[in-house]
Amino acid sequence: MDGLLMHRVVDAEGVAVDRVVLPKGRRRLVLEVAHDKCSHIGIKKMKETINKLFTWPGMGVEIADYVKSCDVCCRVNKQGNKGVCIQERPLVDEPFASVAIDLVGPLPKGRQGVQYLLTYNCMATRWPEAVPLRTVTATEVAEALVSILCRTGIPQRILTDQGSVFTGRLMKDVCEVLGCEHITTSPYRPQGNGVVERFHGTLKPMLAKAKDQGVDWSRFLPLALFAIRQVPNRDTGFSPHQLAFGRKLRGPLDLIYAGWVKDGYERMDVHGWVNRLQDRLKVLHDCAMANGALEMRKRLDKVNSHRMDRELSEGSFVLLRVPGLVSNLEASWEGPYEVVKRLNKVKYRVRRKGSSGQGKVVHISNTKVYIPRESVVLQVSVAVEDDVVRSVCDKSNRLSEEFCDGYSEIELQDVVSRNEEFFSELPGLCSEGECKIGVNKGSSVVNLPVRKLPYKLKEKVECEIEKMLEIGVIEV
Numbered sequence: 001m002d003g004l005l006m007h008r009v010v011d012a013e014g015v016a017v018d019r020v021v022l023p024k025g026r027r028r029l030v031l032e033v034a035h036d037k038c039s040h041i042g043i044k045k046m047k048e049t050i051n052k053l054f055t056w057p058g059m060g061v062e063i064a065d066y067v068k069s070c071d072v073c074c075r076v077n078k079q080g081n082k083g084v085c086i087q088e089r090p091l092v093d094e095p096f097a098s099v100a101i102d103l104v105g106p107l108p109k110g111r112q113g114v115q116y117l118l119t120y121n122c123m124a125t126r127w128p129e130a131v132p133l134r135t136v137t138a139t140e141v142a143e144a145l146v147s148i149l150c151r152t153g154i155p156q157r158i159l160t161d162q163g164s165v166f167t168g169r170l171m172k173d174v175c176e177v178l179g180c181e182h183i184t185t186s187p188y189r190p191q192g193n194g195v196v197e198r199f200h201g202t203l204k205p206m207l208a209k210a211k212d213q214g215v216d217w218s219r220f221l222p223l224a225l226f227a228i229r230q231v232p233n234r235d236t237g238f239s240p241h242q243l244a245f246g247r248k249l250r251g252p253l254d255l256i257y258a259g260w261v262k263d264g265y266e267r268m269d270v271h272g273w274v275n276r277l278q279d280r281l282k283v284l285h286d287c288a289m290a291n292g293a294l295e296m297r298k299r300l301d302k303v304n305s306h307r308m309d310r311e312l313s314e315g316s317f318v319l320l321r322v323p324g325l326v327s328n329l330e331a332s333w334e335g336p337y338e339v340v341k342r343l344n345k346v347k348y349r350v351r352r353k354g355s356s357g358q359g360k361v362v363h364i365s366n367t368k369v370y371i372p373r374e375s376v377v378l379q380v381s382v383a384v385e386d387d388v389v390r391s392v393c394d395k396s397n398r399l400s401e402e403f404c405d406g407y408s409e410i411e412l413q414d415v416v417s418r419n420e421e422f423f424s425e426l427p428g429l430c431s432e433g434e435c436k437i438g439v440n441k442g443s444s445v446v447n448l449p450v451r452k453l454p455y456k457l458k459e460k461v462e463c464e465i466e467k468m469l470e471i472g473v474i475e476v
Helices: 022-037 043-051 059-068 070-077 136-153 171-180 190-212 217-230 238-243 254-259 269-302 375-380 386-392 409-418 453-469
Strands: 007-012 015-023 098-104 115-123 128-133 157-162 181-185 315-323 335-340 347-352 359-361 367-369
Touching: 022 043, 022 059, 043 386, 059 070, 070 335, 098 136, 098 190, 115 190, 115 269, 115 335, 128 136, 128 217, 136 171, 157 190, 171 181, 181 254, 190 217
Parallel strands: 098 157, 157 181
Antiparallel strands: 007 015, 098 115, 115 128, 315 335, 315 367, 335 347, 347 359
């Protein structure tokens, strides 16, 4: 029709519709109008919109790549970063050797003007502590921490987030004087300090209920800690007091029980009591370690069942989640940032694109892959027909105007010259890796259905086979 290639289809209403089959040089315009000029609609809606009037081979893939590489959509859309598998946390078997601390607040002002809490939790026994604070200055936090350590002992490791109070010079000096290793979590990743965060999830509702009943939360705090210490913890299976002191905490219910049942307490000398306590503590700690490993495995299986491991390659680009959004109309992501180095399975060092600074450490769950639009447009141009790829590598080393859609010929010549091994007409051998295929003894070979080769491709395939035989890529 008028020099245009048309494709006729019948829509849902039974009406015949003629769609234009777009050549490569015209697709960019349609993609821009359908997405950039139409409120940045999603992949599905964009396919439906374009498919009413236009079509071309590989249209769905090109539309998806075009939308995924949209800078505006990447920054604003909240979707895009799939949850990564949580990592197994090493179990701690020595009481008060590894502890986690954090700050809670501001809370409603309590007695003597306190409105913050310094919370403390032992990694092994789950022993909780909480000290009310008026302010969260480095000096007051350090004094409160020392007051807790005077009761529980000096730990080997202290885990905190990256709040300014914990990363300041004073806290660093305190850890050096006490001989403690200070470990910090990833920024904006409270899950990294999960032990103390779960403690907050128990403590704060208890204080809120006390306040609702007209009780000052700062006066109720010791009673709340008493209750938490005597209740069995889900991870260990024992109460924090039992793991710390080797005996159950005597509480209000024990007083009622003792009033109804005769006391059968066994009298023994000091040495006998110490030996019995040591044996009891060993049994309790062994059971707590076993229960902790079992609960961790259950949690990993539950959370990771719908997640998958994700890695970022050095030199790639990502967007970072914007913390503390106050409006739904603000962009959810910022960047792009370049991945400088992988520190471990989930931590990466990134820096602003074009910056030469040291950058910052981020958790992979707070990142989203950023696809530059120019790389996708180049793929759209070269990944459709064979003859276009061949036009890149011809002897004259000239690039067709159709291939240069959106790019100057000089720019594409530079890309080809710097990556000649990827644009070669001849296939080659790769020595970067190898694949070993193991076959079980006695297993039967599965015969898959043979796909017939289209007649029009027969000559081309035979030619390619001869070339591969000639250069030794395959053998008969």
